[in-house]
Amino acid sequence: MGGMKPSAxxxxxxxxxxxxxxxxxxxxTAADAAAGKAVFAAKCKTCHAEDGTGxxxxxxxxxxxxxxxxxxxVQKKSDAELKAAVSEGTGKMKAVAxxxxxxxxxxxxxxxxxxx
Numbered sequence: 001m002g003g004m005k006p007s008a009x010x011x012x013x014x015x016x017x018x019x020x021x022x023x024x025x026x027x028x029t030a031a032d033a034a035a036g037k038a039v040f041a042a043k044c045k046t047c048h049a050e051d052g053t054g055x056x057x058x059x060x061x062x063x064x065x066x067x068x069x070x071x072x073x074v075q076k077k078s079d080a081e082l083k084a085a086v087s088e089g090t091g092k093m094k095a096v097a098x099x100x101x102x103x104x105x106x107x108x109x110x111x112x113x114x115x116x
Contacts, residue, residue, distance in 0.1 A: 043096050083104050
């Protein structure tokens, strides 16, 4: 490159190729907590509340104990377990329609960002 600054496009393409070849850890290219927060607000907030503490009215209506998403019990789960809870459902929680792929990774990142 001899003193020339790489363009943003060059950097983006290099990162994408590196990720495909496994040269960059998946975590470095994967999830975006800010994007996940937007998906969470659209798909999860009604039951889990904006801050992840749980909606008491929903918990009472469904006769469940909604665990705080930022608490140790939820945070100790693996990313795969959290993804399964969203995509397959868990307990009385049904699968969340329309959350897959990058959106699912981003929601998990948003949940991780709630850690207390």
